[in-house]
Amino acid sequence: MTRRVHIAVLLADTPNPAVLAAHGTYRDVFSELLQGSLARTSAGAKGEVELSVEGFDVVQGVYPSPSEIDAFDAVLITGSAASAYETLPWIDSLARYLKDLADAHPAVRIMGICFGHQVLARGFGVPVERNEKGWEVGTTPFVATEDGQKWLGLGKEVKIQQMHRDHVPSVPEGFTNLGSSPVCANQGFVRLYPTQPPPPYSSAPSVTPSSPVHILTLQGHPEFTQSIVDKIVDARERAGIFDRTFANESRTRAAAKHDGFALGRAALKILGIE
Numbered sequence: 595m596t597r598r599v600h601i602a603v604l605l606a607d608t609p610n611p612a613v614l615a616a617h618g619t620y621r622d623v624f625s626e627l628l629q630g631s632l633a634r635t636s637a638g639a640k641g642e643v644e645l646s647v648e649g650f651d652v653v654q655g656v657y658p659s660p661s662e663i664d665a666f667d668a669v670l671i672t673g674s675a676a677s678a679y680e681t682l683p684w685i686d687s688l689a690r691y692l693k694d695l696a697d698a699h700p701a702v703r704i705m706g707i708c709f710g711h712q713v714l715a716r717g718f719g720v721p722v723e724r725n726e727k728g729w730e731v732g733t734t735p736f737v738a739t740e741d742g743q744k745w746l747g748l749g750k751e752v753k754i755q756q757m758h759r760d761h762v763p764s765v766p767e768g769f770t771n772l773g774s775s776p777v778c779a780n781q782g783f784v785r786l787y788p789t790q791p792p793p794p795y796s797s798a799p800s801v802t803p804s805s806p807v808h809i810l811t812l813q814g815h816p817e818f819t820q821s822i823v824d825k826i827v828d829a830r831e832r833a834g835i836f837d838r839t840f841a842n843e844s845r846t847r848a849a850a851k852h853d854g855f856a857l858g859r860a861a862l863k864i865l866g867i868e
Contacts, residue, residue: 597637598644599796599865601628602666604652606674606688606709612825620672620817621649627817631858637867653684657691667794667865668703669695671710673815677760678712678722689717696785696809701792703864704809708758711782711811718766727777729840730756732823732847734814736781742772745784745807746860752781753852754814755823761813769809778813785809794865807864816857823848 603621608614617623625647632638632645648666650656658666671692678685692714696704706714712722734756738746746752752773761778765771772782786806824845831841862868 596644597642597796598646599668599794599867600646600648600666602658602663602669603647603649604657604669604671604688604710605649606652606672606676606713608653609822610826610829612829613822616825617819617822619649621647623817623822624670624672627854627858628862631855631862632867634855635859635862635868643867652688652691655684655687663695663699663702665795666702667796668705668861670705670861671707671713673708673710673757676709677724678709678716679724679760685713689713691717693717700787700808701795703794703807705861705864706809706811707817708813708815709760711813712760712762714809714811715762715766715783718769720762720764720766722760722762725759725761725778729759729836730775730777730814731827731836731840731844732756733850733852734775734777734847736773736775736778736814738773739771741770741784742782745805745810746772746782746857747863748853748856748860752857753850754781754812754816754857755818755848755852755854756814757818757823757826758813772812781814782812783809784811797866805864805866810861810864812857816852816854816861818854820848 637643735753769783769785771780787808791806827844830836
């Protein structure tokens, strides 16, 4: 019997026109990452799991309804050109929603990417700030902590596409850090269930996931490809955000190999997909 896994993607931004034309919305971009990661698992190769990825435009206040949220195995929050420390109504609402979701619907796993990582941290009471050390852009290695090595499964060095200047300088209570780089000390967080984890919605009642992870975040972008990073860099160079030298260096880094699909598999593993 095929297990059907449902993931809600909370869309915190619309891609720039060049990215949108080439790769679709961020719901499409994450669907490609997750489907590609699934194909690289044993369960996916055997056809034992199907993924359904549904997008919700939280900038416009669109969320899964209270009656449907428990039918999702996981909620994933995307990146954004906005800053998680801004006091915009939609960001304030999103931070509160994520904390309430974790408290009131513990069977729903939560994943945050870049801005998603940051707004989750804000929801759990720690500040998000502009990083005085500057930008990370393109494929960037970070050194995984012991928890990072355990839950990401990639050894001590993780290579991930980056596109950020904001960062979370401290670790929320109840979370642990996954790794660090010279520019960004907290490259992701994990929060474990304090007791036996509840089974995901798509599992039979007797099935529990192989991982006790409730919340997993990454500062980088496992879903980004060289093409996506290049198009964002092009736009930011034209806007004067990046100078020519930094833009060219960023394009060079973006061409380097990264661990996107392996990190996608780590995300699926917390849903019991291996």
